[in-house]
Amino acid sequence: MQVFLQTLIGGVTFGAVYALVAMGFSIVYRTMGLVNFAHGSVVMIGAYAASTFYMATHVPFAIAIVVAIAVTGLIGLVIERFLRPLENKDFTLMLIGTIGFGAVLEAGAVLVWGATGHAVPSPVATEPLDLAGVRIPTYNLVVISVAALATGLLALFLQRTKRGAAMQAVAMDHQAATAVGIHVGRSNAMAFAIGAGLAALAGSLIGPMLYVNPTMGGTLGIKGFAAAMLGGFGSMPGAIVGGVAFGLLDAFAAGNFQEYSELVTFLVFAVVVMIRPTGIFGEATVNRA
Amino acid sequence: MFSRRISIAAVALLALAACAPPGQSAESGAGATGPIKIANVNAQSGQLSSLGQWEHKGVKLAIEEANKAGGINGRQIQLDLFDSQGDPTVGTNVARKISAEGYIAMLGTAESAVTLAMAPILKDAKIPNITSGQSPKLAELKSPFLFLNAPTSVTFDETLAKYLIDDKGYKKIALISNNGAYGSGEHDAFLAALKSRSVTPVADEVVTPDQKDFNSNLAKIREQGPEVLFIGAEEVQSGLIAKQSRELGIKSIFAGGAPMGTDVYADTAGLKNAEGSVVSSPYLSNEASDQIKAFAAKYKAAYNEEARMHVAKAYDGASIMIEALKQTNGEGGQKLADAIRGVKRAGLLGDYTYDANGVGIHATKIGLVKDGKVVPEVAS
Numbered sequence: 001m002q003v004f005l006q007t008l009i010g011g012v013t014f015g016a017v018y019a020l021v022a023m024g025f026s027i028v029y030r031t032m033g034l035v036n037f038a039h040g041s042v043v044m045i046g047a048y049a050a051s052t053f054y055m056a057t058h059v060p061f062a063i064a065i066v067v068a069i070a071v072t073g074l075i076g077l078v079i080e081r082f083l084r085p086l087e088n089k090d091f092t093l094m095l096i097g098t099i100g101f102g103a104v105l106e107a108g109a110v111l112v113w114g115a116t117g118h119a120v121p122s123p124v125a126t127e128p129l130d131l132a133g134v135r136i137p138t139y140n141l142v143v144i145s146v147a148a149l150a151t152g153l154l155a156l157f158l159q160r161t162k163r164g165a166a167m168q169a170v171a172m173d174h175q176a177a178t179a180v181g182i183h184v185g186r187s188n189a190m191a192f193a194i195g196a197g198l199a200a201l202a203g204s205l206i207g208p209m210l211y212v213n214p215t216m217g218g219t220l221g222i223k224g225f226a227a228a229m230l231g232g233f234g235s236m237p238g239a240i241v242g243g244v245a246f247g248l249l250d251a252f253a254a255g256n257f258q259e260y261s262e263l264v265t266f267l268v269f270a271v272v273v274m275i276r277p278t279g280i281f282g283e284a285t286v287n288r289a
Numbered sequence: 290m291f292s293r294r295i296s297i298a299a300v301a302l303l304a305l306a307a308c309a310p311p312g313q314s315a316e317s318g319a320g321a322t323g324p325i326k327i328a329n330v331n332a333q334s335g336q337l338s339s340l341g342q343w344e345h346k347g348v349k350l351a352i353e354e355a356n357k358a359g360g361i362n363g364r365q366i367q368l369d370l371f372d373s374q375g376d377p378t379v380g381t382n383v384a385r386k387i388s389a390e391g392y393i394a395m396l397g398t399a400e401s402a403v404t405l406a407m408a409p410i411l412k413d414a415k416i417p418n419i420t421s422g423q424s425p426k427l428a429e430l431k432s433p434f435l436f437l438n439a440p441t442s443v444t445f446d447e448t449l450a451k452y453l454i455d456d457k458g459y460k461k462i463a464l465i466s467n468n469g470a471y472g473s474g475e476h477d478a479f480l481a482a483l484k485s486r487s488v489t490p491v492a493d494e495v496v497t498p499d500q501k502d503f504n505s506n507l508a509k510i511r512e513q514g515p516e517v518l519f520i521g522a523e524e525v526q527s528g529l530i531a532k533q534s535r536e537l538g539i540k541s542i543f544a545g546g547a548p549m550g551t552d553v554y555a556d557t558a559g560l561k562n563a564e565g566s567v568v569s570s571p572y573l574s575n576e577a578s579d580q581i582k583a584f585a586a587k588y589k590a591a592y593n594e595e596a597r598m599h600v601a602k603a604y605d606g607a608s609i610m611i612e613a614l615k616q617t618n619g620e621g622g623q624k625l626a627d628a629i630r631g632v633k634r635a636g637l638l639g640d641y642t643y644d645a646n647g648v649g650i651h652a653t654k655i656g657l658v659k660d661g662k663v664v665p666e667v668a669s
Contacts, residue, residue, distance in 0.1 A: 002508060002511075002512070003505065003508040003509055003512065006504050006505065006507075006508035006511075006537065007504055007505035007508060009504055010502040010503070010504025010505065011502070011504075011505075013502075014501065014502045110334065110338075115333070115334065115338035115339055115342060116338075116339040116342070116553075117339070117525075118556070119528070119553070119556035119557040119559075121559070122559075128536050128537075128538070130538070135536060135537050135538050137536045209501075210501055210529065211525040211528065211529070211553075211557045213339075213525075215335060219499050219501075247502075250502065251502055251504060251505050252505065254496065254497075254500060254502065254503070254505045254506060255505025255506060255508070255509065256505075258494065258495040258496070258506075259467075259468035259495040259496065259497060261496070261497055261500070262497045262499065262500075
């Protein structure tokens with residue numbers, strides 16, 4: 001029982017981070033029909049931006065996260081601006097463009113921060129909570145609550161604000177949205193910026209739990225992408241459920257299948273996607289090509 | 290007009306010369322006079338690039354010193370760097386490239402998996418290779434052209450088991466290791482050392498090299514209440530395992546090989562969590578001997594950063610290569626391999642005497658991590 005609960009703690013914490021990454025993938029996909037392959041690298045830039053600012057200035061970690069979100073949001077805007085001329089013209093080229101941006105960001109990180117990487121001291125220095133032998137590091141609780149808060153704010157934005165509603169409209173039918181006077185380009189730019197901001201949040205939160213280096217985005221990107229697929233690509237609730245489900249799957253596979261855990265995780269993932277190609281929250285796929 | 294025609298002809302000639310097939314431009318053999326071409330293959334990008342960059346700095350330092358001192362009997366050494374990206378597939382491509390381009394020897398790589406992939410090609414091409422890999426599988430290849438600049442995991446873990454069990458009397462020992470080339474080598478070697486002492490581990494968890502969340506594996510280990518937790522993984526992963534272990538309330542002593550003697554391990558784990566970790570390594574610290582102190586000072590002057598084991602063993606390997614080249618007068622192939630095997634050197638990592646499997650160092654020392662630095666443990 002203790003092993004089960006302890007595994008649950010780890011799974012949910014990493015799942016919350018995967019959910020944030022998956023939401024970033026999804027918000028861009030539902031608005032533009034585009035998979036942003038640079039997303040993993042943006043997570044890495046976010047982790048670097050937050051940890052570097054945090055360790056250099058000793059400001060509260062929350063402020064460092066806000067700075068990281070601003071920095072990567074800007075990167076998101078730049079990527080969208082570069083891709084905009086291709087929108088509705090050459091979809092494949094846009095896709096390759098995002099892969100290229102990912103490589104550029106990784107190489108840029110090596111130039112700026114070097115290849116070695118750095119460890120980030122935990123911003124919450126209290127002892128882990130002990131609940132009947134199950135230990136919960138306080139920082140894990142911070143990660144889970146911040147992720148939940150961000151998810152709530154995003155849902156409010158999409159459903160309750162005019163801009164959010166406009167983004168929803170573009171996601172549903174961009175031609176009709178244009179007809180009623182919604183600026184599709186601006187809506188896309190915002191999707192990219194929000195996606196990048198979510199990536200930064202995920203990166204900055206996971207930084208103190210891992211080791212920040214230029215290649216850390218690879219695994220996080222792939223697992224976040226798989227989480228988005230699992231939940232239903234483009235669906236926001238799907239991203240959350242997919243993220244947590246993937247985190248749990250990963251954690252329990254590690255305990256039960258040892259070195260074959262990765263194999264088992266992705267095998268289960270493949271089977272689920274084969275049975276339900278549209279993921280758990282099977283939203284109709286957006287196809288804008 | 291006339292002069293213009295001449296210049297066109299000259300340009301054409303130059304272009305022709307530039308088109309000479311690779312490998313022919315550099316002369317090799319005893320009578321050659323051009324520079325001696327040595328390849329340094331190491332990861333300069335990717336997850337393991339920090340290792341690759343340290344290794345390259347160590348190699349470069351040794352070669353530059355040799356060149357300044359007159360090179361190999363008057364000939365300079367030309368050191369060229371190739372990026373293996375820490376990827377075995379890239380490694381095999383590089384191996385073909387260096388054999389096609391006339392390199393007579395290779396230094397690197399820092400990853401056992403990459404070296405294992407390159408070894409058959411280098412053996413066929415008769416290019417001696419001094420690697421920084423430590424996997425026992427390297428020695429098992431018994432390639433006459435492959436040499437290690439450090440002990441294998443067998444030596445690391447035998448010394449560790451001797452200290453933990455024979456000297457300290459610990460009996461409840463748990464293992465956690467990854468299934469990569471380095472981790473599985475550590476796992477097998479430590480398990481064999483335990484077996485020879487009739488100790489059965491209370492837990493034996495295997496993780497993947499990419500794994501970041503060890504809650505599940507560590508919770509199972511915690512149930513057994515081990516006195517010692519052996520960690521067989523690279524620097525960052527060892528650090529993460531140590532950190533998460535303490536978060537879970539595991540009070541065991543951490544023990545492992547060279548990765549746990551690095552600052553990357555101590556920083557990732559957190560200084561408090563890394564405190565007291567037992568490290569088995571041939572190179573414990575920059576203050577271990579006068580020879581090492583002098584080397585560390587020289588390294589700091591050249592690169593303005595602290596020396597470490599990876600730098601030192603790359604330097605040792607390059608120095609052995611230089612010594613062997615002096616004996617063959619710059620000739621490569623079988624002759625160079627035999628010369629390397631004959632080199633006896635009091636290096637930074639210990640006394641090198643190569644055996645038939647290409648292993649040169651046969652002992653490590655025990656150190657304890659204190660404040661993020663390794664302090665030699667006085668034999669009790």
